[in-house]
Amino acid sequence: MSAIAREDFAQLVHAEWTKFRTVRGWVIGTVLAGLVIVLFAYLATFAHHDGGLCVGPNPSSGTCQSFSHPGPAIGPGGLPVTDTYYLVHRTLTGDGTITARIDSLTGEAQTGGGGGNGVSVQDLVGAPAAVNEWAKAGLIVAASTRPGAAYAAVMLTGRHGVRMQSDYTGDIAGPDVSALKPRWLRLKRSGPTLTGYASVDGRGWTKVGTARLAGLRGAVQAGLFVTSPPATDLNSPQFFGGEGGANQDATGATATFDRLELHGGWSPAGWSAQDIGANTQLPTLSSVGYQRTDGGLRISGSGDIAPAVAAGYTDEQPLTGVFVGLIFLIVLATMFITAEYRRGLILTTLAATPRRGHVLLAKASVLAAVTFAVGSIACAVSIAIGNHILRVNGNYVYPTSTLTELRVILGTGALLAAVAVLALAVGTALRRSAAAITAVIVLIILPYILATASALPTGPSDWLLRLTPAAGFAIEQTLPEYHQVSYLYDPTGGFYPLAPGLGLAVLGAYALLALLIARRLLLTRDA
Amino acid sequence: MREALRAEWTKLRTVSTTGWLLLGTIVLTVALGAVVAHAVTYSAGGREDVTKLSLTGVYIGQAIVAILAVQTISAEYSCGLIHVTLVAIPRRPVVLGAKAAILCALVLAAGALAMLGSVLAGRLILPGSGFTIAHGYAPLSLGHGATLRATAGSVLYLALIALLSLGVGTAVREAAVAIGLVLGLLYVFPIIAAVIGGSRLQRHVEQIAPMTAGLAIQDTVNLGHLPISPWAGLGVLAAWATAALLAGGLMLKLRDA
Numbered sequence A: 001m002s003a004i005a006r007e008d009f010a011q012l013v014h015a016e017w018t019k020f021r022t023v024r025g026w027v028i029g030t031v032l033a034g035l036v037i038v039l040f041a042y043l044a045t046f047a048h049h050d051g052g053l054c055v056g057p058n059p060s061s062g063t064c065q066s067f068s069h070p071g072p073a074i075g076p077g078g079l080p081v082t083d084t085y086y087l088v089h090r091t092l093t094g095d096g097t098i099t100a101r102i103d104s105l106t107g108e109a110q111t112g113g114g115g116g117n118g119v120s121v122q123d124l125v126g127a128p129a130a131v132n133e134w135a136k137a138g139l140i141v142a143a144s145t146r147p148g149a150a151y152a153a154v155m156l157t158g159r160h161g162v163r164m165q166s167d168y169t170g171d172i173a174g175p176d177v178s179a180l181k182p183r184w185l186r187l188k189r190s191g192p193t194l195t196g197y198a199s200v201d202g203r204g205w206t207k208v209g210t211a212r213l214a215g216l217r218g219a220v221q222a223g224l225f226v227t228s229p230p231a232t233d234l235n236s237p238q239f240f241g242g243e244g245g246a247n248q249d250a251t252g253a254t255a256t257f258d259r260l261e262l263h264g265g266w267s268p269a270g271w272s273a274q275d276i277g278a279n280t281q282l283p284t285l286s287s288v289g290y291q292r293t294d295g296g297l298r299i300s301g302s303g304d305i306a307p308a309v310a311a312g313y314t315d316e317q318p319l320t321g322v323f324v325g326l327i328f329l330i331v332l333a334t335m336f337i338t339a340e341y342r343r344g345l346i347l348t349t350l351a352a353t354p355r356r357g358h359v360l361l362a363k364a365s366v367l368a369a370v371t372f373a374v375g376s377i378a379c380a381v382s383i384a385i386g387n388h389i390l391r392v393n394g395n396y397v398y399p400t401s402t403l404t405e406l407r408v409i410l411g412t413g414a415l416l417a418a419v420a421v422l423a424l425a426v427g428t429a430l431r432r433s434a435a436a437i438t439a440v441i442v443l444i445i446l447p448y449i450l451a452t453a454s455a456l457p458t459g460p461s462d463w464l465l466r467l468t469p470a471a472g473f474a475i476e477q478t479l480p481e482y483h484q485v486s487y488l489y490d491p492t493g494g495f496y497p498l499a500p501g502l503g504l505a506v507l508g509a510y511a512l513l514a515l516l517i518a519r520r521l522l523l524t525r526d527a
Numbered sequence B: 001m002r003e004a005l006r007a008e009w010t011k012l013r014t015v016s017t018t019g020w021l022l023l024g025t026i027v028l029t030v031a032l033g034a035v036v037a038h039a040v041t042y043s044a045g046g047r048e049d050v051t052k053l054s055l056t057g058v059y060i061g062q063a064i065v066a067i068l069a070v071q072t073i074s075a076e077y078s079c080g081l082i083h084v085t086l087v088a089i090p091r092r093p094v095v096l097g098a099k100a101a102i103l104c105a106l107v108l109a110a111g112a113l114a115m116l117g118s119v120l121a122g123r124l125i126l127p128g129s130g131f132t133i134a135h136g137y138a139p140l141s142l143g144h145g146a147t148l149r150a151t152a153g154s155v156l157y158l159a160l161i162a163l164l165s166l167g168v169g170t171a172v173r174e175a176a177v178a179i180g181l182v183l184g185l186l187y188v189f190p191i192i193a194a195v196i197g198g199s200r201l202q203r204h205v206e207q208i209a210p211m212t213a214g215l216a217i218q219d220t221v222n223l224g225h226l227p228i229s230p231w232a233g234l235g236v237l238a239a240w241a242t243a244a245l246l247a248g249g250l251m252l253k254l255r256d257a
Helices: A003-022 A024-043 A318-343 A345-352 A356-392 A402-430 A433-453 A458-467 A469-476 A500-524 B002-013 B016-039 B050-054 B058-078 B081-088 B092-129 B145-172 B175-195 B199-208 B210-218 B230-254
Strands: A080-110 A126-129 A136-142 A151-157 A162-166 A170-173 A183-190 A193-199 A206-212 A220-227 A251-266 A272-276 A289-293 A296-301 A304-307
Touching (some): A003 A024, A003 A356, A024 A318, A080 A296, A136 A183, A136 A251, A151 A183, A151 A193, A151 A206, A170 A206, A183 A220, A220 A296, A272 A289, A318 A356, A318 A402, A318 A433, A345 A356, A356 A500, A433 A469, A433 B058, A433 B175, A458 A469, A458 A500, A458 B016, A469 A500, B016 B050, B016 B058, B050 B092, B050 B145, B058 B081, B058 B092, B058 B175, B058 B210, B092 B145, B175 B199, B175 B210, B199 B210, B210 B230
Antiparallel strands (some): A080 A220, A080 A251, A080 A304, A162 A170, A183 A193, A193 A206, A251 A296, A289 A296
């Protein structure tokens, strides 16, 4: 662009901004779109109450005087974790080593199904079953027996071989000795550094991994543990409009340990056993415990030591209004061009500026700037209000870093801006508002509904959120996925198939392509 | 009334978009249903509602029907034809009634083709996705009572959506606003229902929302889990359509054209 062309374009943008600013309907519509987003932040949160557990019952009236909202255990990284396992432990002061052989690892599963997601199922007795793929049995060193404590562990898993895991999110795969029996494990502590080893014969040892735990000082609890996470029923039906998530059935695992060897500063007191994190929200089996066997220990556990997936509410909850705001903005953006055709203003506009491509670009710039600003502000306010209401009602809100929060707020603003540009382009191409608005809504909102609130299975739902402009909603995802936790990571549960930026890029590509086609049509067609 | 019907029929028949939109309704409905029938896979233990899956196309078909219905009235306003229409037929409720009747007839015909096509597509495609007799799924057939109800009900659903859209279009006149209102009404409620929380409140939203209630007519298994029974759900949508038509008729009667 030459200097003159740049000045022309600036004037064009100014002209379009004046058109936008001086039509009352457009200003009111934009403000309404912002307000409706905020209003829905309230609608989507006010009815969500977590009654909590009664901790102060009033014996005379039978009512509860005070409630506690325990929420999930919080790990060293500040994120919610699952920390439920059966531990046989001793106190270790200073450096030391623990070695043991695992003779067998067997599984059991909840009988009869049932037990929905997030429902505490404590009194289930299991029946023999295949061992869960992420059942864990091995050696652990933990800062304390409090759920959420810092730890490092070397373990044998149901189907993922030997692993070295630490502080819930750390996971290192070891040599695959799962097919070989017996299996030996060793965990060595020197100061804050823990090293895991594995062996097939107890003589030749392979290092699995090392973990440095900043919070591990002085006396720690170390010993043998067994746990087994709930099995996610990937085939459970989802009903229209139902809450997300598949059914989870409790599982248990039993491991026999022998050839136990301890070196270093172990407490002379004997072993003690503890069911860690028994008050979990996770469905677990009640048949946990340990017994001494000939030269070893048999331990049964149920639960998991892992990051908590999809714990609590996320920013998507208060941002529900974005869908409604989108419809407002789609109508507005489409009319920004179709109204010119309807009223014949387009002839004046194009007579004043024969560079038609620039007219479209100026309109797109004004729309994008306005919707981005209004959308970002509305989203920031929505998240603040919505999360506040959720917390006041006793709910746990999944923690997000400031950077993630900023990405969600500005990203959603960009999403609204991209959809507005898409609507403008489709409106220019079709010139009929009803058809254009329907086309854009069908392109972006319908795929989202089909993917999250209809009877479609996960596979097709994922493809809808990869290929259609609805991929852009991925920018709102704040929950991380963990390969070491088996879970139904589907759109209904708030997990998008594309990374946030990539999803937004798909939407951006649609908007850009539509803009190019619209420009072409505007240049070649009579107004 | 006969003249009014004829006038409306001529107007709709001679505009090329009518044919395209009706064709679009049929093609997109059958296409979406076929894609879904192809995309689902059989899994042991589950009890999929294959009828409902085959009729998924109604989600997109209703949007095209809404365009047609809104344009039927808004186009008259945008080009001033409404003045001629109202001079020719001064009894305004008759104009709206005639429009509704013609629109209904067209949408019923197109809807019937779309739904029959969807069922046929499902019948041909579903066995390939594993929904075979051996797995306990009989081929889709209109001889099956619930399937017949779901199919016929979906046709009625589309007609009611057309009436609802016509009513809204008459009330607000501006095509862009009308279509935004209609699609908002249809698509936003399921999202609200999914997030509002509190199972009773959620159920109530699903009971009054035009789309979630109306599409209960498509369910053929697990009817006990539905927030509202199939025919009652269609009744809710009919109530929405009636209210919209009454509002539109009233505005038409009271307002200067």
